[in-house]
Amino acid sequence: MRDSGGMGANGTDILTAGMTNDVVPWVDDLIAVRDARDEGAFIRVFGHFGPRVKAFLMRTGMDAALAEECAQEVLVTVWNKAHLYDATRASPSTWIFTIARNKKIDVLRKQRRPEPEDLPWGPESEPDQEDVIGLQQESEQLGRALRDLPEKQRELIEKAYFGDLSHSEIADQTGLPLGTIKSRIRLALERLRHSMK
Amino acid sequence: MTVKHHLTDDLLMAYSAGDLPEAVNLIVATHISLCDECRAALGSYDAVGGAVLDTCTTVEMSKASLNTVLDMIHAQDTLAQDKPVSTSIKDDVLPAPLIDYVGGGLENVRWRSAGMGVKQAILPTSKDATGRLLYIPAGTAIPDHGHSGLELTLVLKGAFQDEGGYFGRGDIEVASEDLNHTPVADISEDCICLAVTDAPLKFKGLVPRIAQPFLGI
Numbered sequence: 075m076r077d078s079g080g081m082g083a084n085g086t087d088i089l090t091a092g093m094t095n096d097v098v099p100w101v102d103d104l105i106a107v108r109d110a111r112d113e114g115a116f117i118r119v120f121g122h123f124g125p126r127v128k129a130f131l132m133r134t135g136m137d138a139a140l141a142e143e144c145a146q147e148v149l150v151t152v153w154n155k156a157h158l159y160d161a162t163r164a165s166p167s168t169w170i171f172t173i174a175r176n177k178k179i180d181v182l183r184k185q186r187r188p189e190p191e192d193l194p195w196g197p198e199s200e201p202d203q204e205d206v207i208g209l210q211q212e213s214e215q216l217g218r219a220l221r222d223l224p225e226k227q228r229e230l231i232e233k234a235y236f237g238d239l240s241h242s243e244i245a246d247q248t249g250l251p252l253g254t255i256k257s258r259i260r261l262a263l264e265r266l267r268h269s270m271k
Numbered sequence: 272m273t274v275k276h277h278l279t280d281d282l283l284m285a286y287s288a289g290d291l292p293e294a295v296n297l298i299v300a301t302h303i304s305l306c307d308e309c310r311a312a313l314g315s316y317d318a319v320g321g322a323v324l325d326t327c328t329t330v331e332m333s334k335a336s337l338n339t340v341l342d343m344i345h346a347q348d349t350l351a352q353d354k355p356v357s358t359s360i361k362d363d364v365l366p367a368p369l370i371d372y373v374g375g376g377l378e379n380v381r382w383r384s385a386g387m388g389v390k391q392a393i394l395p396t397s398k399d400a401t402g403r404l405l406y407i408p409a410g411t412a413i414p415d416h417g418h419s420g421l422e423l424t425l426v427l428k429g430a431f432q433d434e435g436g437y438f439g440r441g442d443i444e445v446a447s448e449d450l451n452h453t454p455v456a457d458i459s460e461d462c463i464c465l466a467v468t469d470a471p472l473k474f475k476g477l478v479p480r481i482a483q484p485f486l487g488i
Contacts, residue, residue, distance in 0.1 A: 113341070120337060125329035132330055142333055146340050153344045163314070168321030175289040175320065185397050187289070188297040190313075191304035191367035217322040235288045235323045260280070266319065 100166035101210055108156035119166070120149050127174045133236040134178050144181055148174050162205040165213035219266050227262035234259060274306040276435075276442035283309065287316035294402035297368055297394070298423050298443070298467045304366035305441035364428045364463060372396070373404075377463075380404055387411060400469040407431065407456040407464070420469040422446040424454070429462030431455060 100122065106115035127148050131141035151173050159169055179187050220228060245251065278286075278299060285291050286299040303310045362369075362376035372394045373379050382390040382404075390406040407413065409429070423445055424431075430439040433452040438444055446452060456462035 116344070117337065117341075120340060123324075124332045124336065126324055126327060128332055129328050129330040130324055133327075138330070141330070142336065145332065146336055146343070149340050150343045150347070154347060164317065165321055167325040168318050171320040171324045172317055174324070175287075179289045183289075183293075183397070185293040185296075188293070188300040188368040188371065190300045190310060193310075213318060213321065216318055217325055220319070220322045221326055231319065232323055232327065234284060234290075235320050236327070256281070259284070263280070263284075263319075267315075 101161050101206065104152075104156065104159050104166050104169075105161065107153060108159050116153055119152060123152070123166075123170050124149055127170065130171075130174055130236055131178060133232075134182060136181070140181070144177050145174075148177050151177075162202065162209060165210055167213065167217075216266060223262055223265060227258055227265070230258050231262050274302075274308065274441040276438055276444060277306065278302055278309050278312075278443060279445055280312075282445070283312050284316050287313060287320055292400035292469060293396040294394070294400040294467045295421075295423065295469065297372060297396060297402050298425050298465055300368040301366050301427075301465055302425050302441070302443045304368060366427075369394075369404075369427075369465065372402070382406060389413070400467055402465065402467045405462075405464045405466050407454075407462040409456055409461050410458040412453055412455045421467075423467045425465045427463045427465060429460045430457035431462050431464070432457065 100119060103112075103115040103118050106112035107119065124145055128138075128141050128145040131144050132138060136144065148170070152170060155173070159166075164172075176187050179185055220231070223231070282291070282295070282299055286296060291299065303313055360370050360376055364377045365373060370376060373392075380392045382392050385391045385405075388408040388411055392404045394402040394404065396402050404427075405413075407429075423443060424438070425443045426438045426440050428440060430437060431454045432438070433444070433454040435444050435446070435452060444454075
């Protein structure tokens with residue numbers, strides 16, 4: 075299943091495959107960026123996520139040139155803020171999604187985004203490998219569940235996340251009543267939740 | 272502390288997707304700072320966003336982009352690491368996102384009288400919604416009002432009661448157009464709330480209607 079979109083992805087994969095597990099793609103690379111400032115790992119992350127972030131930003135309404143520029147900045151942020159990445163709290167896709175989303179708010183809405191207060195973390199700061207793998211497995215499962223959703227539900231979820239559209243704007247765009255959209259999204263989220271049990 | 276009144280799924284998802292006005296983001300972030308349940312729920316909405324990012328189509332980056340990005344990280348690596356984002360200020364009433372907007376703790380809030388002993392301070396956010404801190408003396412009622420839009424009220428200190436129930440610290444009331452309510456601050460102590468509206472409130476009585484331009488709500 076693994077997407078080997080990153081350039082020269084296989085070199086270190088072989089080295090690290092035995093250490094963790096193949097169900098945790100990109101975690102090892104992000105951790106190498108974080109802890110060792112590993113440029114090779116960063117280039118792989120860039121190769122995989124760059125084109126996805128660019129596509130995401132284009133769907134929020136940016137033209138190709140602006141999306142390209144912003145995607146570059148998102149990846150620079152990944153490098154600069156790698157010390158904040160915690161593999162027990164977010165998958166690489168989730169973490170990079172939040173950075174791309176904040177970029178979108180910054181550029182399209184010209185606003186800063188208030189973030190919740192950080193939780194005070196206990197002394198046990200050493201992440202448990204079990205937790206890391208557990209979380210990444212859940213993320214994989216969630217991705218599969220999303221792909222398995224009925225087309226119409228998946229489209230609405232994508233529009234809600236990518237389109238920078240409120241539910242009422244989705245209603246205008248699709249011609250569906252607002253109530254139908256809300257119940258479809260709710261149904262889709264229910265299915266995702268169910269598939270995670 | 273147990274929070275009983277939570278954010279709706281709509282608001283959590285829109286916060287995760289980044290589709291809310293700044294003042295609404297602020298109240299969502301403040302509630303999550305006080306509510307572990309909504310924090311966990313937000314985690315799952317962000318995870319859905321991550322899954323969508325991972326499963327979506329791709330658009331090729333320009334050929335020069337990798338070198339551009341590498342140049343940028345080399346240029347920046349010579350600079351100092353990120354300046355610390357979270358402020359060191361702690362406040363018993365204001366969670367971190369509010370400290371940021373007030374520019375300090377509770378003593379730094381620039382209150383203005385809104386009549387009847389009520390004080391307010393409007394926070395600096397974008398204009399598509401308004402966020403204000405309200406100071407309501409113990410036992411005081413905010414006049415009966417309806418809404419042309421959304422009104423969110425988060426209790427930071429004390430408590431209030433209205434048709435929707437009893438709201439203590441951390442509780443958020445999500446009032447939409449169909450709710451006419453008269454929040455009354457609990458008698459035991461003064462109440463401080465964060466209130467966010469995305470359209471002007473509609474008061475029922477004559478006197479509050481005259482006061483409305485002064486309250487700015």
